[in-house]
Amino acid sequence: NAQREGPDLPTLVRRLWKVAAPYWSSDDKVQARLQLAAVFALTFATTGISVGFNFLGRDFYNALATNPSTTWFLLMLDKDQQQFTTQLIYYLAAFAGGIPVFVLRDYARETLSLRWRSWMTSYYMERYLSNQTFYKLQSQSMIDNPDQRIVDDLSSFTGTALSFSLTLFNAAVDLISFSNILFGIYPPLFIVLLVYSIGGTAISVFLGRGLVTLNFLQEKKEADFRYGLVRIRENAESIAFYGGEENERQLLLQRFRSAFENLTQLLISSRNLEFFTNGYRYLIQILPVAVVAPMYFSGKIEFGVINQSVSAFNHILGDFSLIVYQFQAISAFSAVIDRLGEFDDVLDSSKSKCLLDPLEGIRLTYSPVESSTLLKSSQPISTEKSEKLLNIEDLTLLTPTSKTTLVRDLSLEIYEKDTLLIAGPSGSGKTSLLRAIAGLWGTGRGIITFYLKDAKDYQSVPSVGTPLQVDLYGDLEGSRNRNCRGVFFLPQRPYMVLGTLRQQLLYPTWIEDSDATRQNITTDEQSTDSMPFLSGVPVSGYASVKRQKPTTDDLFQVLEDVCLGYVLERASGLDAVNEWSSVLSLGEQQRLAFARLLLSKPYLVLLDESTSALDEANEANLYRQIEAAGITYISVGHRRTLYEHHNKILRISTISNDSTKRNWCIESTNQGVKLDLSKQ
Numbered sequence: 001n002a003q004r005e006g007p008d009l010p011t012l013v014r015r016l017w018k019v020a021a022p023y024w025s026s027d028d029k030v031q032a033r034l035q036l037a038a039v040f041a042l043t044f045a046t047t048g049i050s051v052g053f054n055f056l057g058r059d060f061y062n063a064l065a066t067n068p069s070t071t072w073f074l075l076m077l078d079k080d081q082q083q084f085t086t087q088l089i090y091y092l093a094a095f096a097g098g099i100p101v102f103v104l105r106d107y108a109r110e111t112l113s114l115r116w117r118s119w120m121t122s123y124y125m126e127r128y129l130s131n132q133t134f135y136k137l138q139s140q141s142m143i144d145n146p147d148q149r150i151v152d153d154l155s156s157f158t159g160t161a162l163s164f165s166l167t168l169f170n171a172a173v174d175l176i177s178f179s180n181i182l183f184g185i186y187p188p189l190f191i192v193l194l195v196y197s198i199g200g201t202a203i204s205v206f207l208g209r210g211l212v213t214l215n216f217l218q219e220k221k222e223a224d225f226r227y228g229l230v231r232i233r234e235n236a237e238s239i240a241f242y243g244g245e246e247n248e249r250q251l252l253l254q255r256f257r258s259a260f261e262n263l264t265q266l267l268i269s270s271r272n273l274e275f276f277t278n279g280y281r282y283l284i285q286i287l288p289v290a291v292v293a294p295m296y297f298s299g300k301i302e303f304g305v306i307n308q309s310v311s312a313f314n315h316i317l318g319d320f321s322l323i324v325y326q327f328q329a330i331s332a333f334s335a336v337i338d339r340l341g342e343f344d345d346v347l348d349s350s351k352s353k354c355l356l357d358p359l360e361g362i363r364l365t366y367s368p369v370e371s372s373t374l375l376k377s378s379q380p381i382s383t384e385k386s387e388k389l390l391n392i393e394d395l396t397l398l399t400p401t402s403k404t405t406l407v408r409d410l411s412l413e414i415y416e417k418d419t420l421l422i423a424g425p426s427g428s429g430k431t432s433l434l435r436a437i438a439g440l441w442g443t444g445r446g447i448i449t450f451y452l453k454d455a456k457d458y459q460s461v462p463s464v465g466t467p468l469q470v471d472l473y474g475d476l477e478g479s480r481n482r483n484c485r486g487v488f489f490l491p492q493r494p495y496m497v498l499g500t501l502r503q504q505l506l507y508p509t510w511i512e513d514s515d516a517t518r519q520n521i522t523t524d525e526q527s528t529d530s531m532p533f534l535s536g537v538p539v540s541g542y543a544s545v546k547r548q549k550p551t552t553d554d555l556f557q558v559l560e561d562v563c564l565g566y567v568l569e570r571a572s573g574l575d576a577v578n579e580w581s582s583v584l585s586l587g588e589q590q591r592l593a594f595a596r597l598l599l600s601k602p603y604l605v606l607l608d609e610s611t612s613a614l615d616e617a618n619e620a621n622l623y624r625q626i627e628a629a630g631i632t633y634i635s636v637g638h639r640r641t642l643y644e645h646h647n648k649i650l651r652i653s654t655i656s657n658d659s660t661k662r663n664w665c666i667e668s669t670n671q672g673v674k675l676d677l678s679k680q
Contacts, residue, residue, distance in 0.1 A: 007338055015341025020161055023119050028531075032119075035112045042105035043166050047173040049098040109162055117158040118531055124150050124343075133350045135440060140400060142346050145223035149343045153219070153336050160333045167326075171319035178312040189291045189309065193317055197324075200280045204324045208273045211331035214266040216338050221259035228252050236582075270328055277324055288313035361442045362395065365449045388451050389604050389632055390414035390437075395446030397429060397436050403443065405655055406432050409662045410446070412650065414604070419627070420634045421642055421669075424652035428663075430636045433652070434606050437634075438489045453486055453603050488602035490610040494593035496580040501571050502555065504580055504592060509600040510549050550599050558598050561625055562591040563618060587613040594622045598629060607635040616641050643669055 007015070024032060128134050128146060137143055179190065232239060232248055239248055288310045295301045323330065390413070397407040406429030414420060422430045435441040437448055497507050550558075555574060559565050567588065571578060584592065590613050597605055605626065611619040623645040626633055635642060643649075647669055655663035 007341075012334060012337055012341075015344070016161075016337050018344055019157065019337065019340045022123065023116055026119060026123075028115070028119055032112070032115065035108065035115065039105065039108045039112055039162075039166065040169060042101060042108055043170050044173060045101050046098075046105055047170055049094070049101060050174070051178070052094060052098075109166060110159075113159045113162045115531060116162065117155055118534055120154050120158060121150060122534060124154065124347075127347045131350065132440060133347060136350055137346065139440075142350075143343060144220055145227060146343060148219070148223040148226075149339055152223075153340050153343075156333075156336045157340055160329070160336065164326075164330075164333065167322065171322060175316060175319045178316050189288060189313065190316075192291060193313060197317055200276075200324045203276055204273065204327045207276055208269065208327045208331060211266070211269055211273070211328060212334045212338070214262060214269060215332045215335035217262050218259065218266055219335060219339060221255070221262050225252065225255040225259050228255050234581075273327060277327070280324055362397075362436055362444050363447045364439050364442075365447060366452055367449055368452055386415040386417060387453065388413060388415050389418075389453075390451070390634075391447075391449040392437075393447045393449070395436070395448065396444045397432060397441065397446075398443045399432070400441065400443045405657050405659075407652060407664060408655060408659070410664055412666070414632065414634065416603070416632055417630075418632055418648060419646040420648045420650055421646035422634065422636045422650045422652065423638070425654060426638075428652045428654045430652055431608050434489070434608050434634070434636060437606060450487060450604070486603040488597055488600055488605040490593050490597060490605065490607050492609040492612055493586065494589045494610075496584070496589060500575045500577050501567070501580070502574040505555050505558065505574075505595055505599060506549070507596060509547065509596075554599065558595045561598060562595045562622060564588060564591050564595065567592075585613070587615075587618070590614055591618065591622065594625065597631070598625060601629065601631070603630075603632060605631055605633045607633055607637075609637050610635070611639075611642075612637070620645070 023029075024036075026032075128137075128150065134146070137146060143149075228248075228251060232252075239245065289306060292301065292306055292309050296306055392410055392412040395407060395410040395412075396405065397410075398405055410433075412420075422433060424430055432441060436444070495507075497503055552574065556565075556568070559568065567584070568574070571583070580592075581589070590610055593610065611622060614622070619639075619641060627645070635646065649667045649669055651665050651667065653663045655661075
């Protein structure tokens with residue numbers, strides 16, 4: 001990071017356009033363009049008001065000095081009281097009429113900035129959470145702190161981009177308006193201004209050339225430090241058990257020192273730039289007066305013209321000197337553009353994997369269950385009536401980074417009521433196989449086919465007999481709505497959502513109504529009416545399957561089924577909000593995950609050591625519950641007690657990359673012998 005170089009100007013411009021352009025051609029473009037036009041109109045009006053103030057100021061000071069050739073004492077005696085009073089009234093009236101325009105311009109700009117930020121937040125969250133992009137970015141360490149880029153960088157980008165756009169527009173109008181005034185007063189003064197502003201810009205660029213990189217690194221290091229504090233909050237109990245407070249303190253101080261050292265360099269660079277910009281700014285207070293003063297003393301111009309020339313000079317110089325005055329802000333903005341552009345490029349890169357050749361990598365396909373029935377009917381020997389739910393063909397699974405072979409040439413069929421246990425030594429690839437089946441890993445080759453029951457009840461499923469083939473990284477809402485297709489995955493450590501106990505139970509199959517969780521907010525409907533992209537309605541192609549939501553009695557019953565009925569009293573009901581990952585033990589969280597499973601009623605579930613924190617009695621109860629519900633399940637586990645809940649074992653052993661032999665075998669458990677499932 002210390003050696004990182006900032007992007008070149010063409011890259012920065014490309015990223016600026018790529019990040020900024022989508023909103024202005026989006027579904028909200030009409031409202032956005034109307035508001036932008038209003039902001040520009042108000043900005044134009046403020047420039048006109050500034051020009052008016054320039055002439056009013058000239059007449060105001062002329063009223064103070066009607067005879068510029070007299071001495072100051074005689075000037076005081078020669079003043080025109082009536083003319084002065086008249087000009088003062090004009091000036092105050094202009095203030096009263098002009099100030100509301102300035103205020104309305106700023107309000108309209110901030111309102112548009114907020115709307116733009118809201119749309120971009122929704123836009124980036126949609127891309128970040130689609131196709132498991134968030135998982136790929138985290139697991140492959142493709143980019144740092146995406147949360148900060150969505151929250152802080154988007155907010156900074158929209159506000160600063162709009163402010164700079166209006167500043168440039170205002171500068172252009174100012175330049176045209178005041179150049180005529182200044183050139184009409186004294187042309188050489190205009191030449192002095194050009195030379196002064198061009199020289200100042202060149203020196204500012206030279207002195208501040210390293211600020212973009214330093215600002216980029218500061219954003220990253222601050223985010224890294226904040227992330228370290230968040231990790232302590234999320235893992236407070238584990239750290240307390242380990243007694244790792246001193247280690248955490250040292251790690252946090254190390255991250256803070258890194259941010260401190262970078263900020264020190266940033267302050268030094270800013271200080272060097274400030275030495276120049278402050279001198280540049282204060283010198284212009286006397287420069288125009290010094291240039292036109294000889295004309296005043298010779299009687300060629302009035303006293304008010306001096307004030308007018310100073311005002312016009314400052315306006316034009318401010319327009320020409322935007323880089324000088326705003327260099328630090330431009331540097332910080334360039335860092336924001338760089339971070340957001342990098343984030344956008346990574347999101348596009350992740351999405352582009354959807355367009356890979358379907359023959360490359362692992363293919364995940366969905367097909368109505370009738371297709372598997374047709375395949376079975378061609379067999380000469382009739383088997384018992386059961387439908388195929390999952391088919392794995394010639395699957396070779398590799399790790400995403402090192403390309404180490406975990407499983408070679410696996411072929412497997414799972415029928416309804418099959419119960420498969422995946423066993424093997426630690427590190428042999430058991431959980432990785434579940435990741436591939438779940439659609440999280442795609443490195444390798446082979447075909448994984450799910451056969452959907454009741455295909456008419458699921459969205460985006462083609463007609464009977466036509467398989468729906470999706471690349472593992474495809475975006476045909478494959479694994480995002482996997483549970484809506486009747487396939488459910490339970491990880492070893494369940495995910496606890498932010499919300500109520502009711503929301504914990506309904507996740508992820510149903511989304512609890514926002515009114516139930518935001519009863520005290522009365523402006524939600526108005527906000528979503530004016531900005532529909534904040535309504536929370538699933539985007540096209542990702543709409544959830546409409547399934548009947550469980551009743552409150554159903555929720556009470558399922559908690560009793562998984563032996564969690566007592567949690568209701570502890571939590572003060574279903575609608576109490578708690579930090580559930582802290583309130584519930586890991587064993588209770590695993591039982592709650594099974595409650596979600598029983599409510600969702602999938603036809604196939606993948607269990608990754610999902611009962612590892614439970615005692616044998618609770619484990620046996622949960623397996624009895626899902627078996628009674630008619631759910632087919634595939635488990636990963638090491639316990640001997642799991643043996644009696646499965647009728648097949650897939651044993652996976654470790655394998656070297658040089659080996660060409662398969663490293664798996666399938667056994668039946670109907671042997672009356674309990675095996676050590678952690679070994680081959």
